[in-house]
Amino acid sequence: MASTSTATFVMPLYADGPRAADHLHHTVESLLAQTDRDWQLVVVDDASPEPAVRQQVEALSRSHPERVFLLPQEVNRGQGFCRNLGTRWAHARGSDIVLFQDADDVAHPLRLEATRRAFAERPDVDFVYSTFTVIDEHGAAVAEDRLTPSLREIVESHRTTPVEGPDAWIRMGVDTGYTTLTSTVAVRTALALAHPFPHVRASEDAHAWFRMSAGGSSLAYLPSVPCRYRVPQDTTGSADRSRIGADYYRRKAEVDTDGFHQAISIALERRALDPAEVDGLMNAFLRRLALTMEREGQHTVAHQVLEGAVQAAAR
16 A cells, blocks of 8 residues: 555564463554654564464554555564565655564654654764663563663663764674664664665574664664563563573574674775774674673573684684
8 A cells, every 4th residue: 555654663573472462452552652643554464373463453454544554474484574574665655764663562652753853853863772661561660670681781771871873883792782672773764774684583683783883874862762672571581582492592692793793894895994903893792792691691602602702812
């Protein structure tokens, strides 16, 4: 269908549990409550095994035919694939901005308004992100001391020295670690097209953030429009972590390392990085990643990452 919206919320959906319909309801309600009304939502259903949830989206599309759109997929390919498909759909319909929104998180009502203002006031900025608060499966706030170490790292960086400006990928890699959650991020559509998400099943967003920043984009931080990020407390954590299981951290380490490698290559190609700095940056990144793995109790993964740092330093 035709659309004239200048901003698109891109939502991958994989409904595989009894709470998916309720979580999706609250997420969509938070979008319908946006103070800036110039938006559309594209839901990319990733072959969900819960047909009732797809029917829920179809009903929403019928109720809001100019605002809610469904792209059903018959093969499950992961969130990165779905976000890329939704971004291309948004671009084809003239949206200048894409806002990534997971199907169980809750957007602040001023999210789009604040994002659009940030882009208008800062022509150099291509990537806007906000802070977040954590909620459980019932929507209740989760105390900070119950968060995983990697989530506490992000919260602390937002509180003290949030990553902003050009070449932010360097600080992400060697200082703060995983900088922000997907549901807090909005980018200019051209940037999302130039640096799509990898088709992997863990940390695909961090991989994309590294490359987007290294490609020349500048980041802006919005502290006043926190996302409500859902982390069920009766399972093993976030949806990705629950689905992947024990292999999650090993995969995350591999994907993050590849993303940082690619960011270095992009920066070198742009002549935005001195080749003499590469070995030091890679070593600092691996040591920072090992620290995160150690804090998460992933001692074997941390040791493997540190071995990679030693080997990189010896070359």
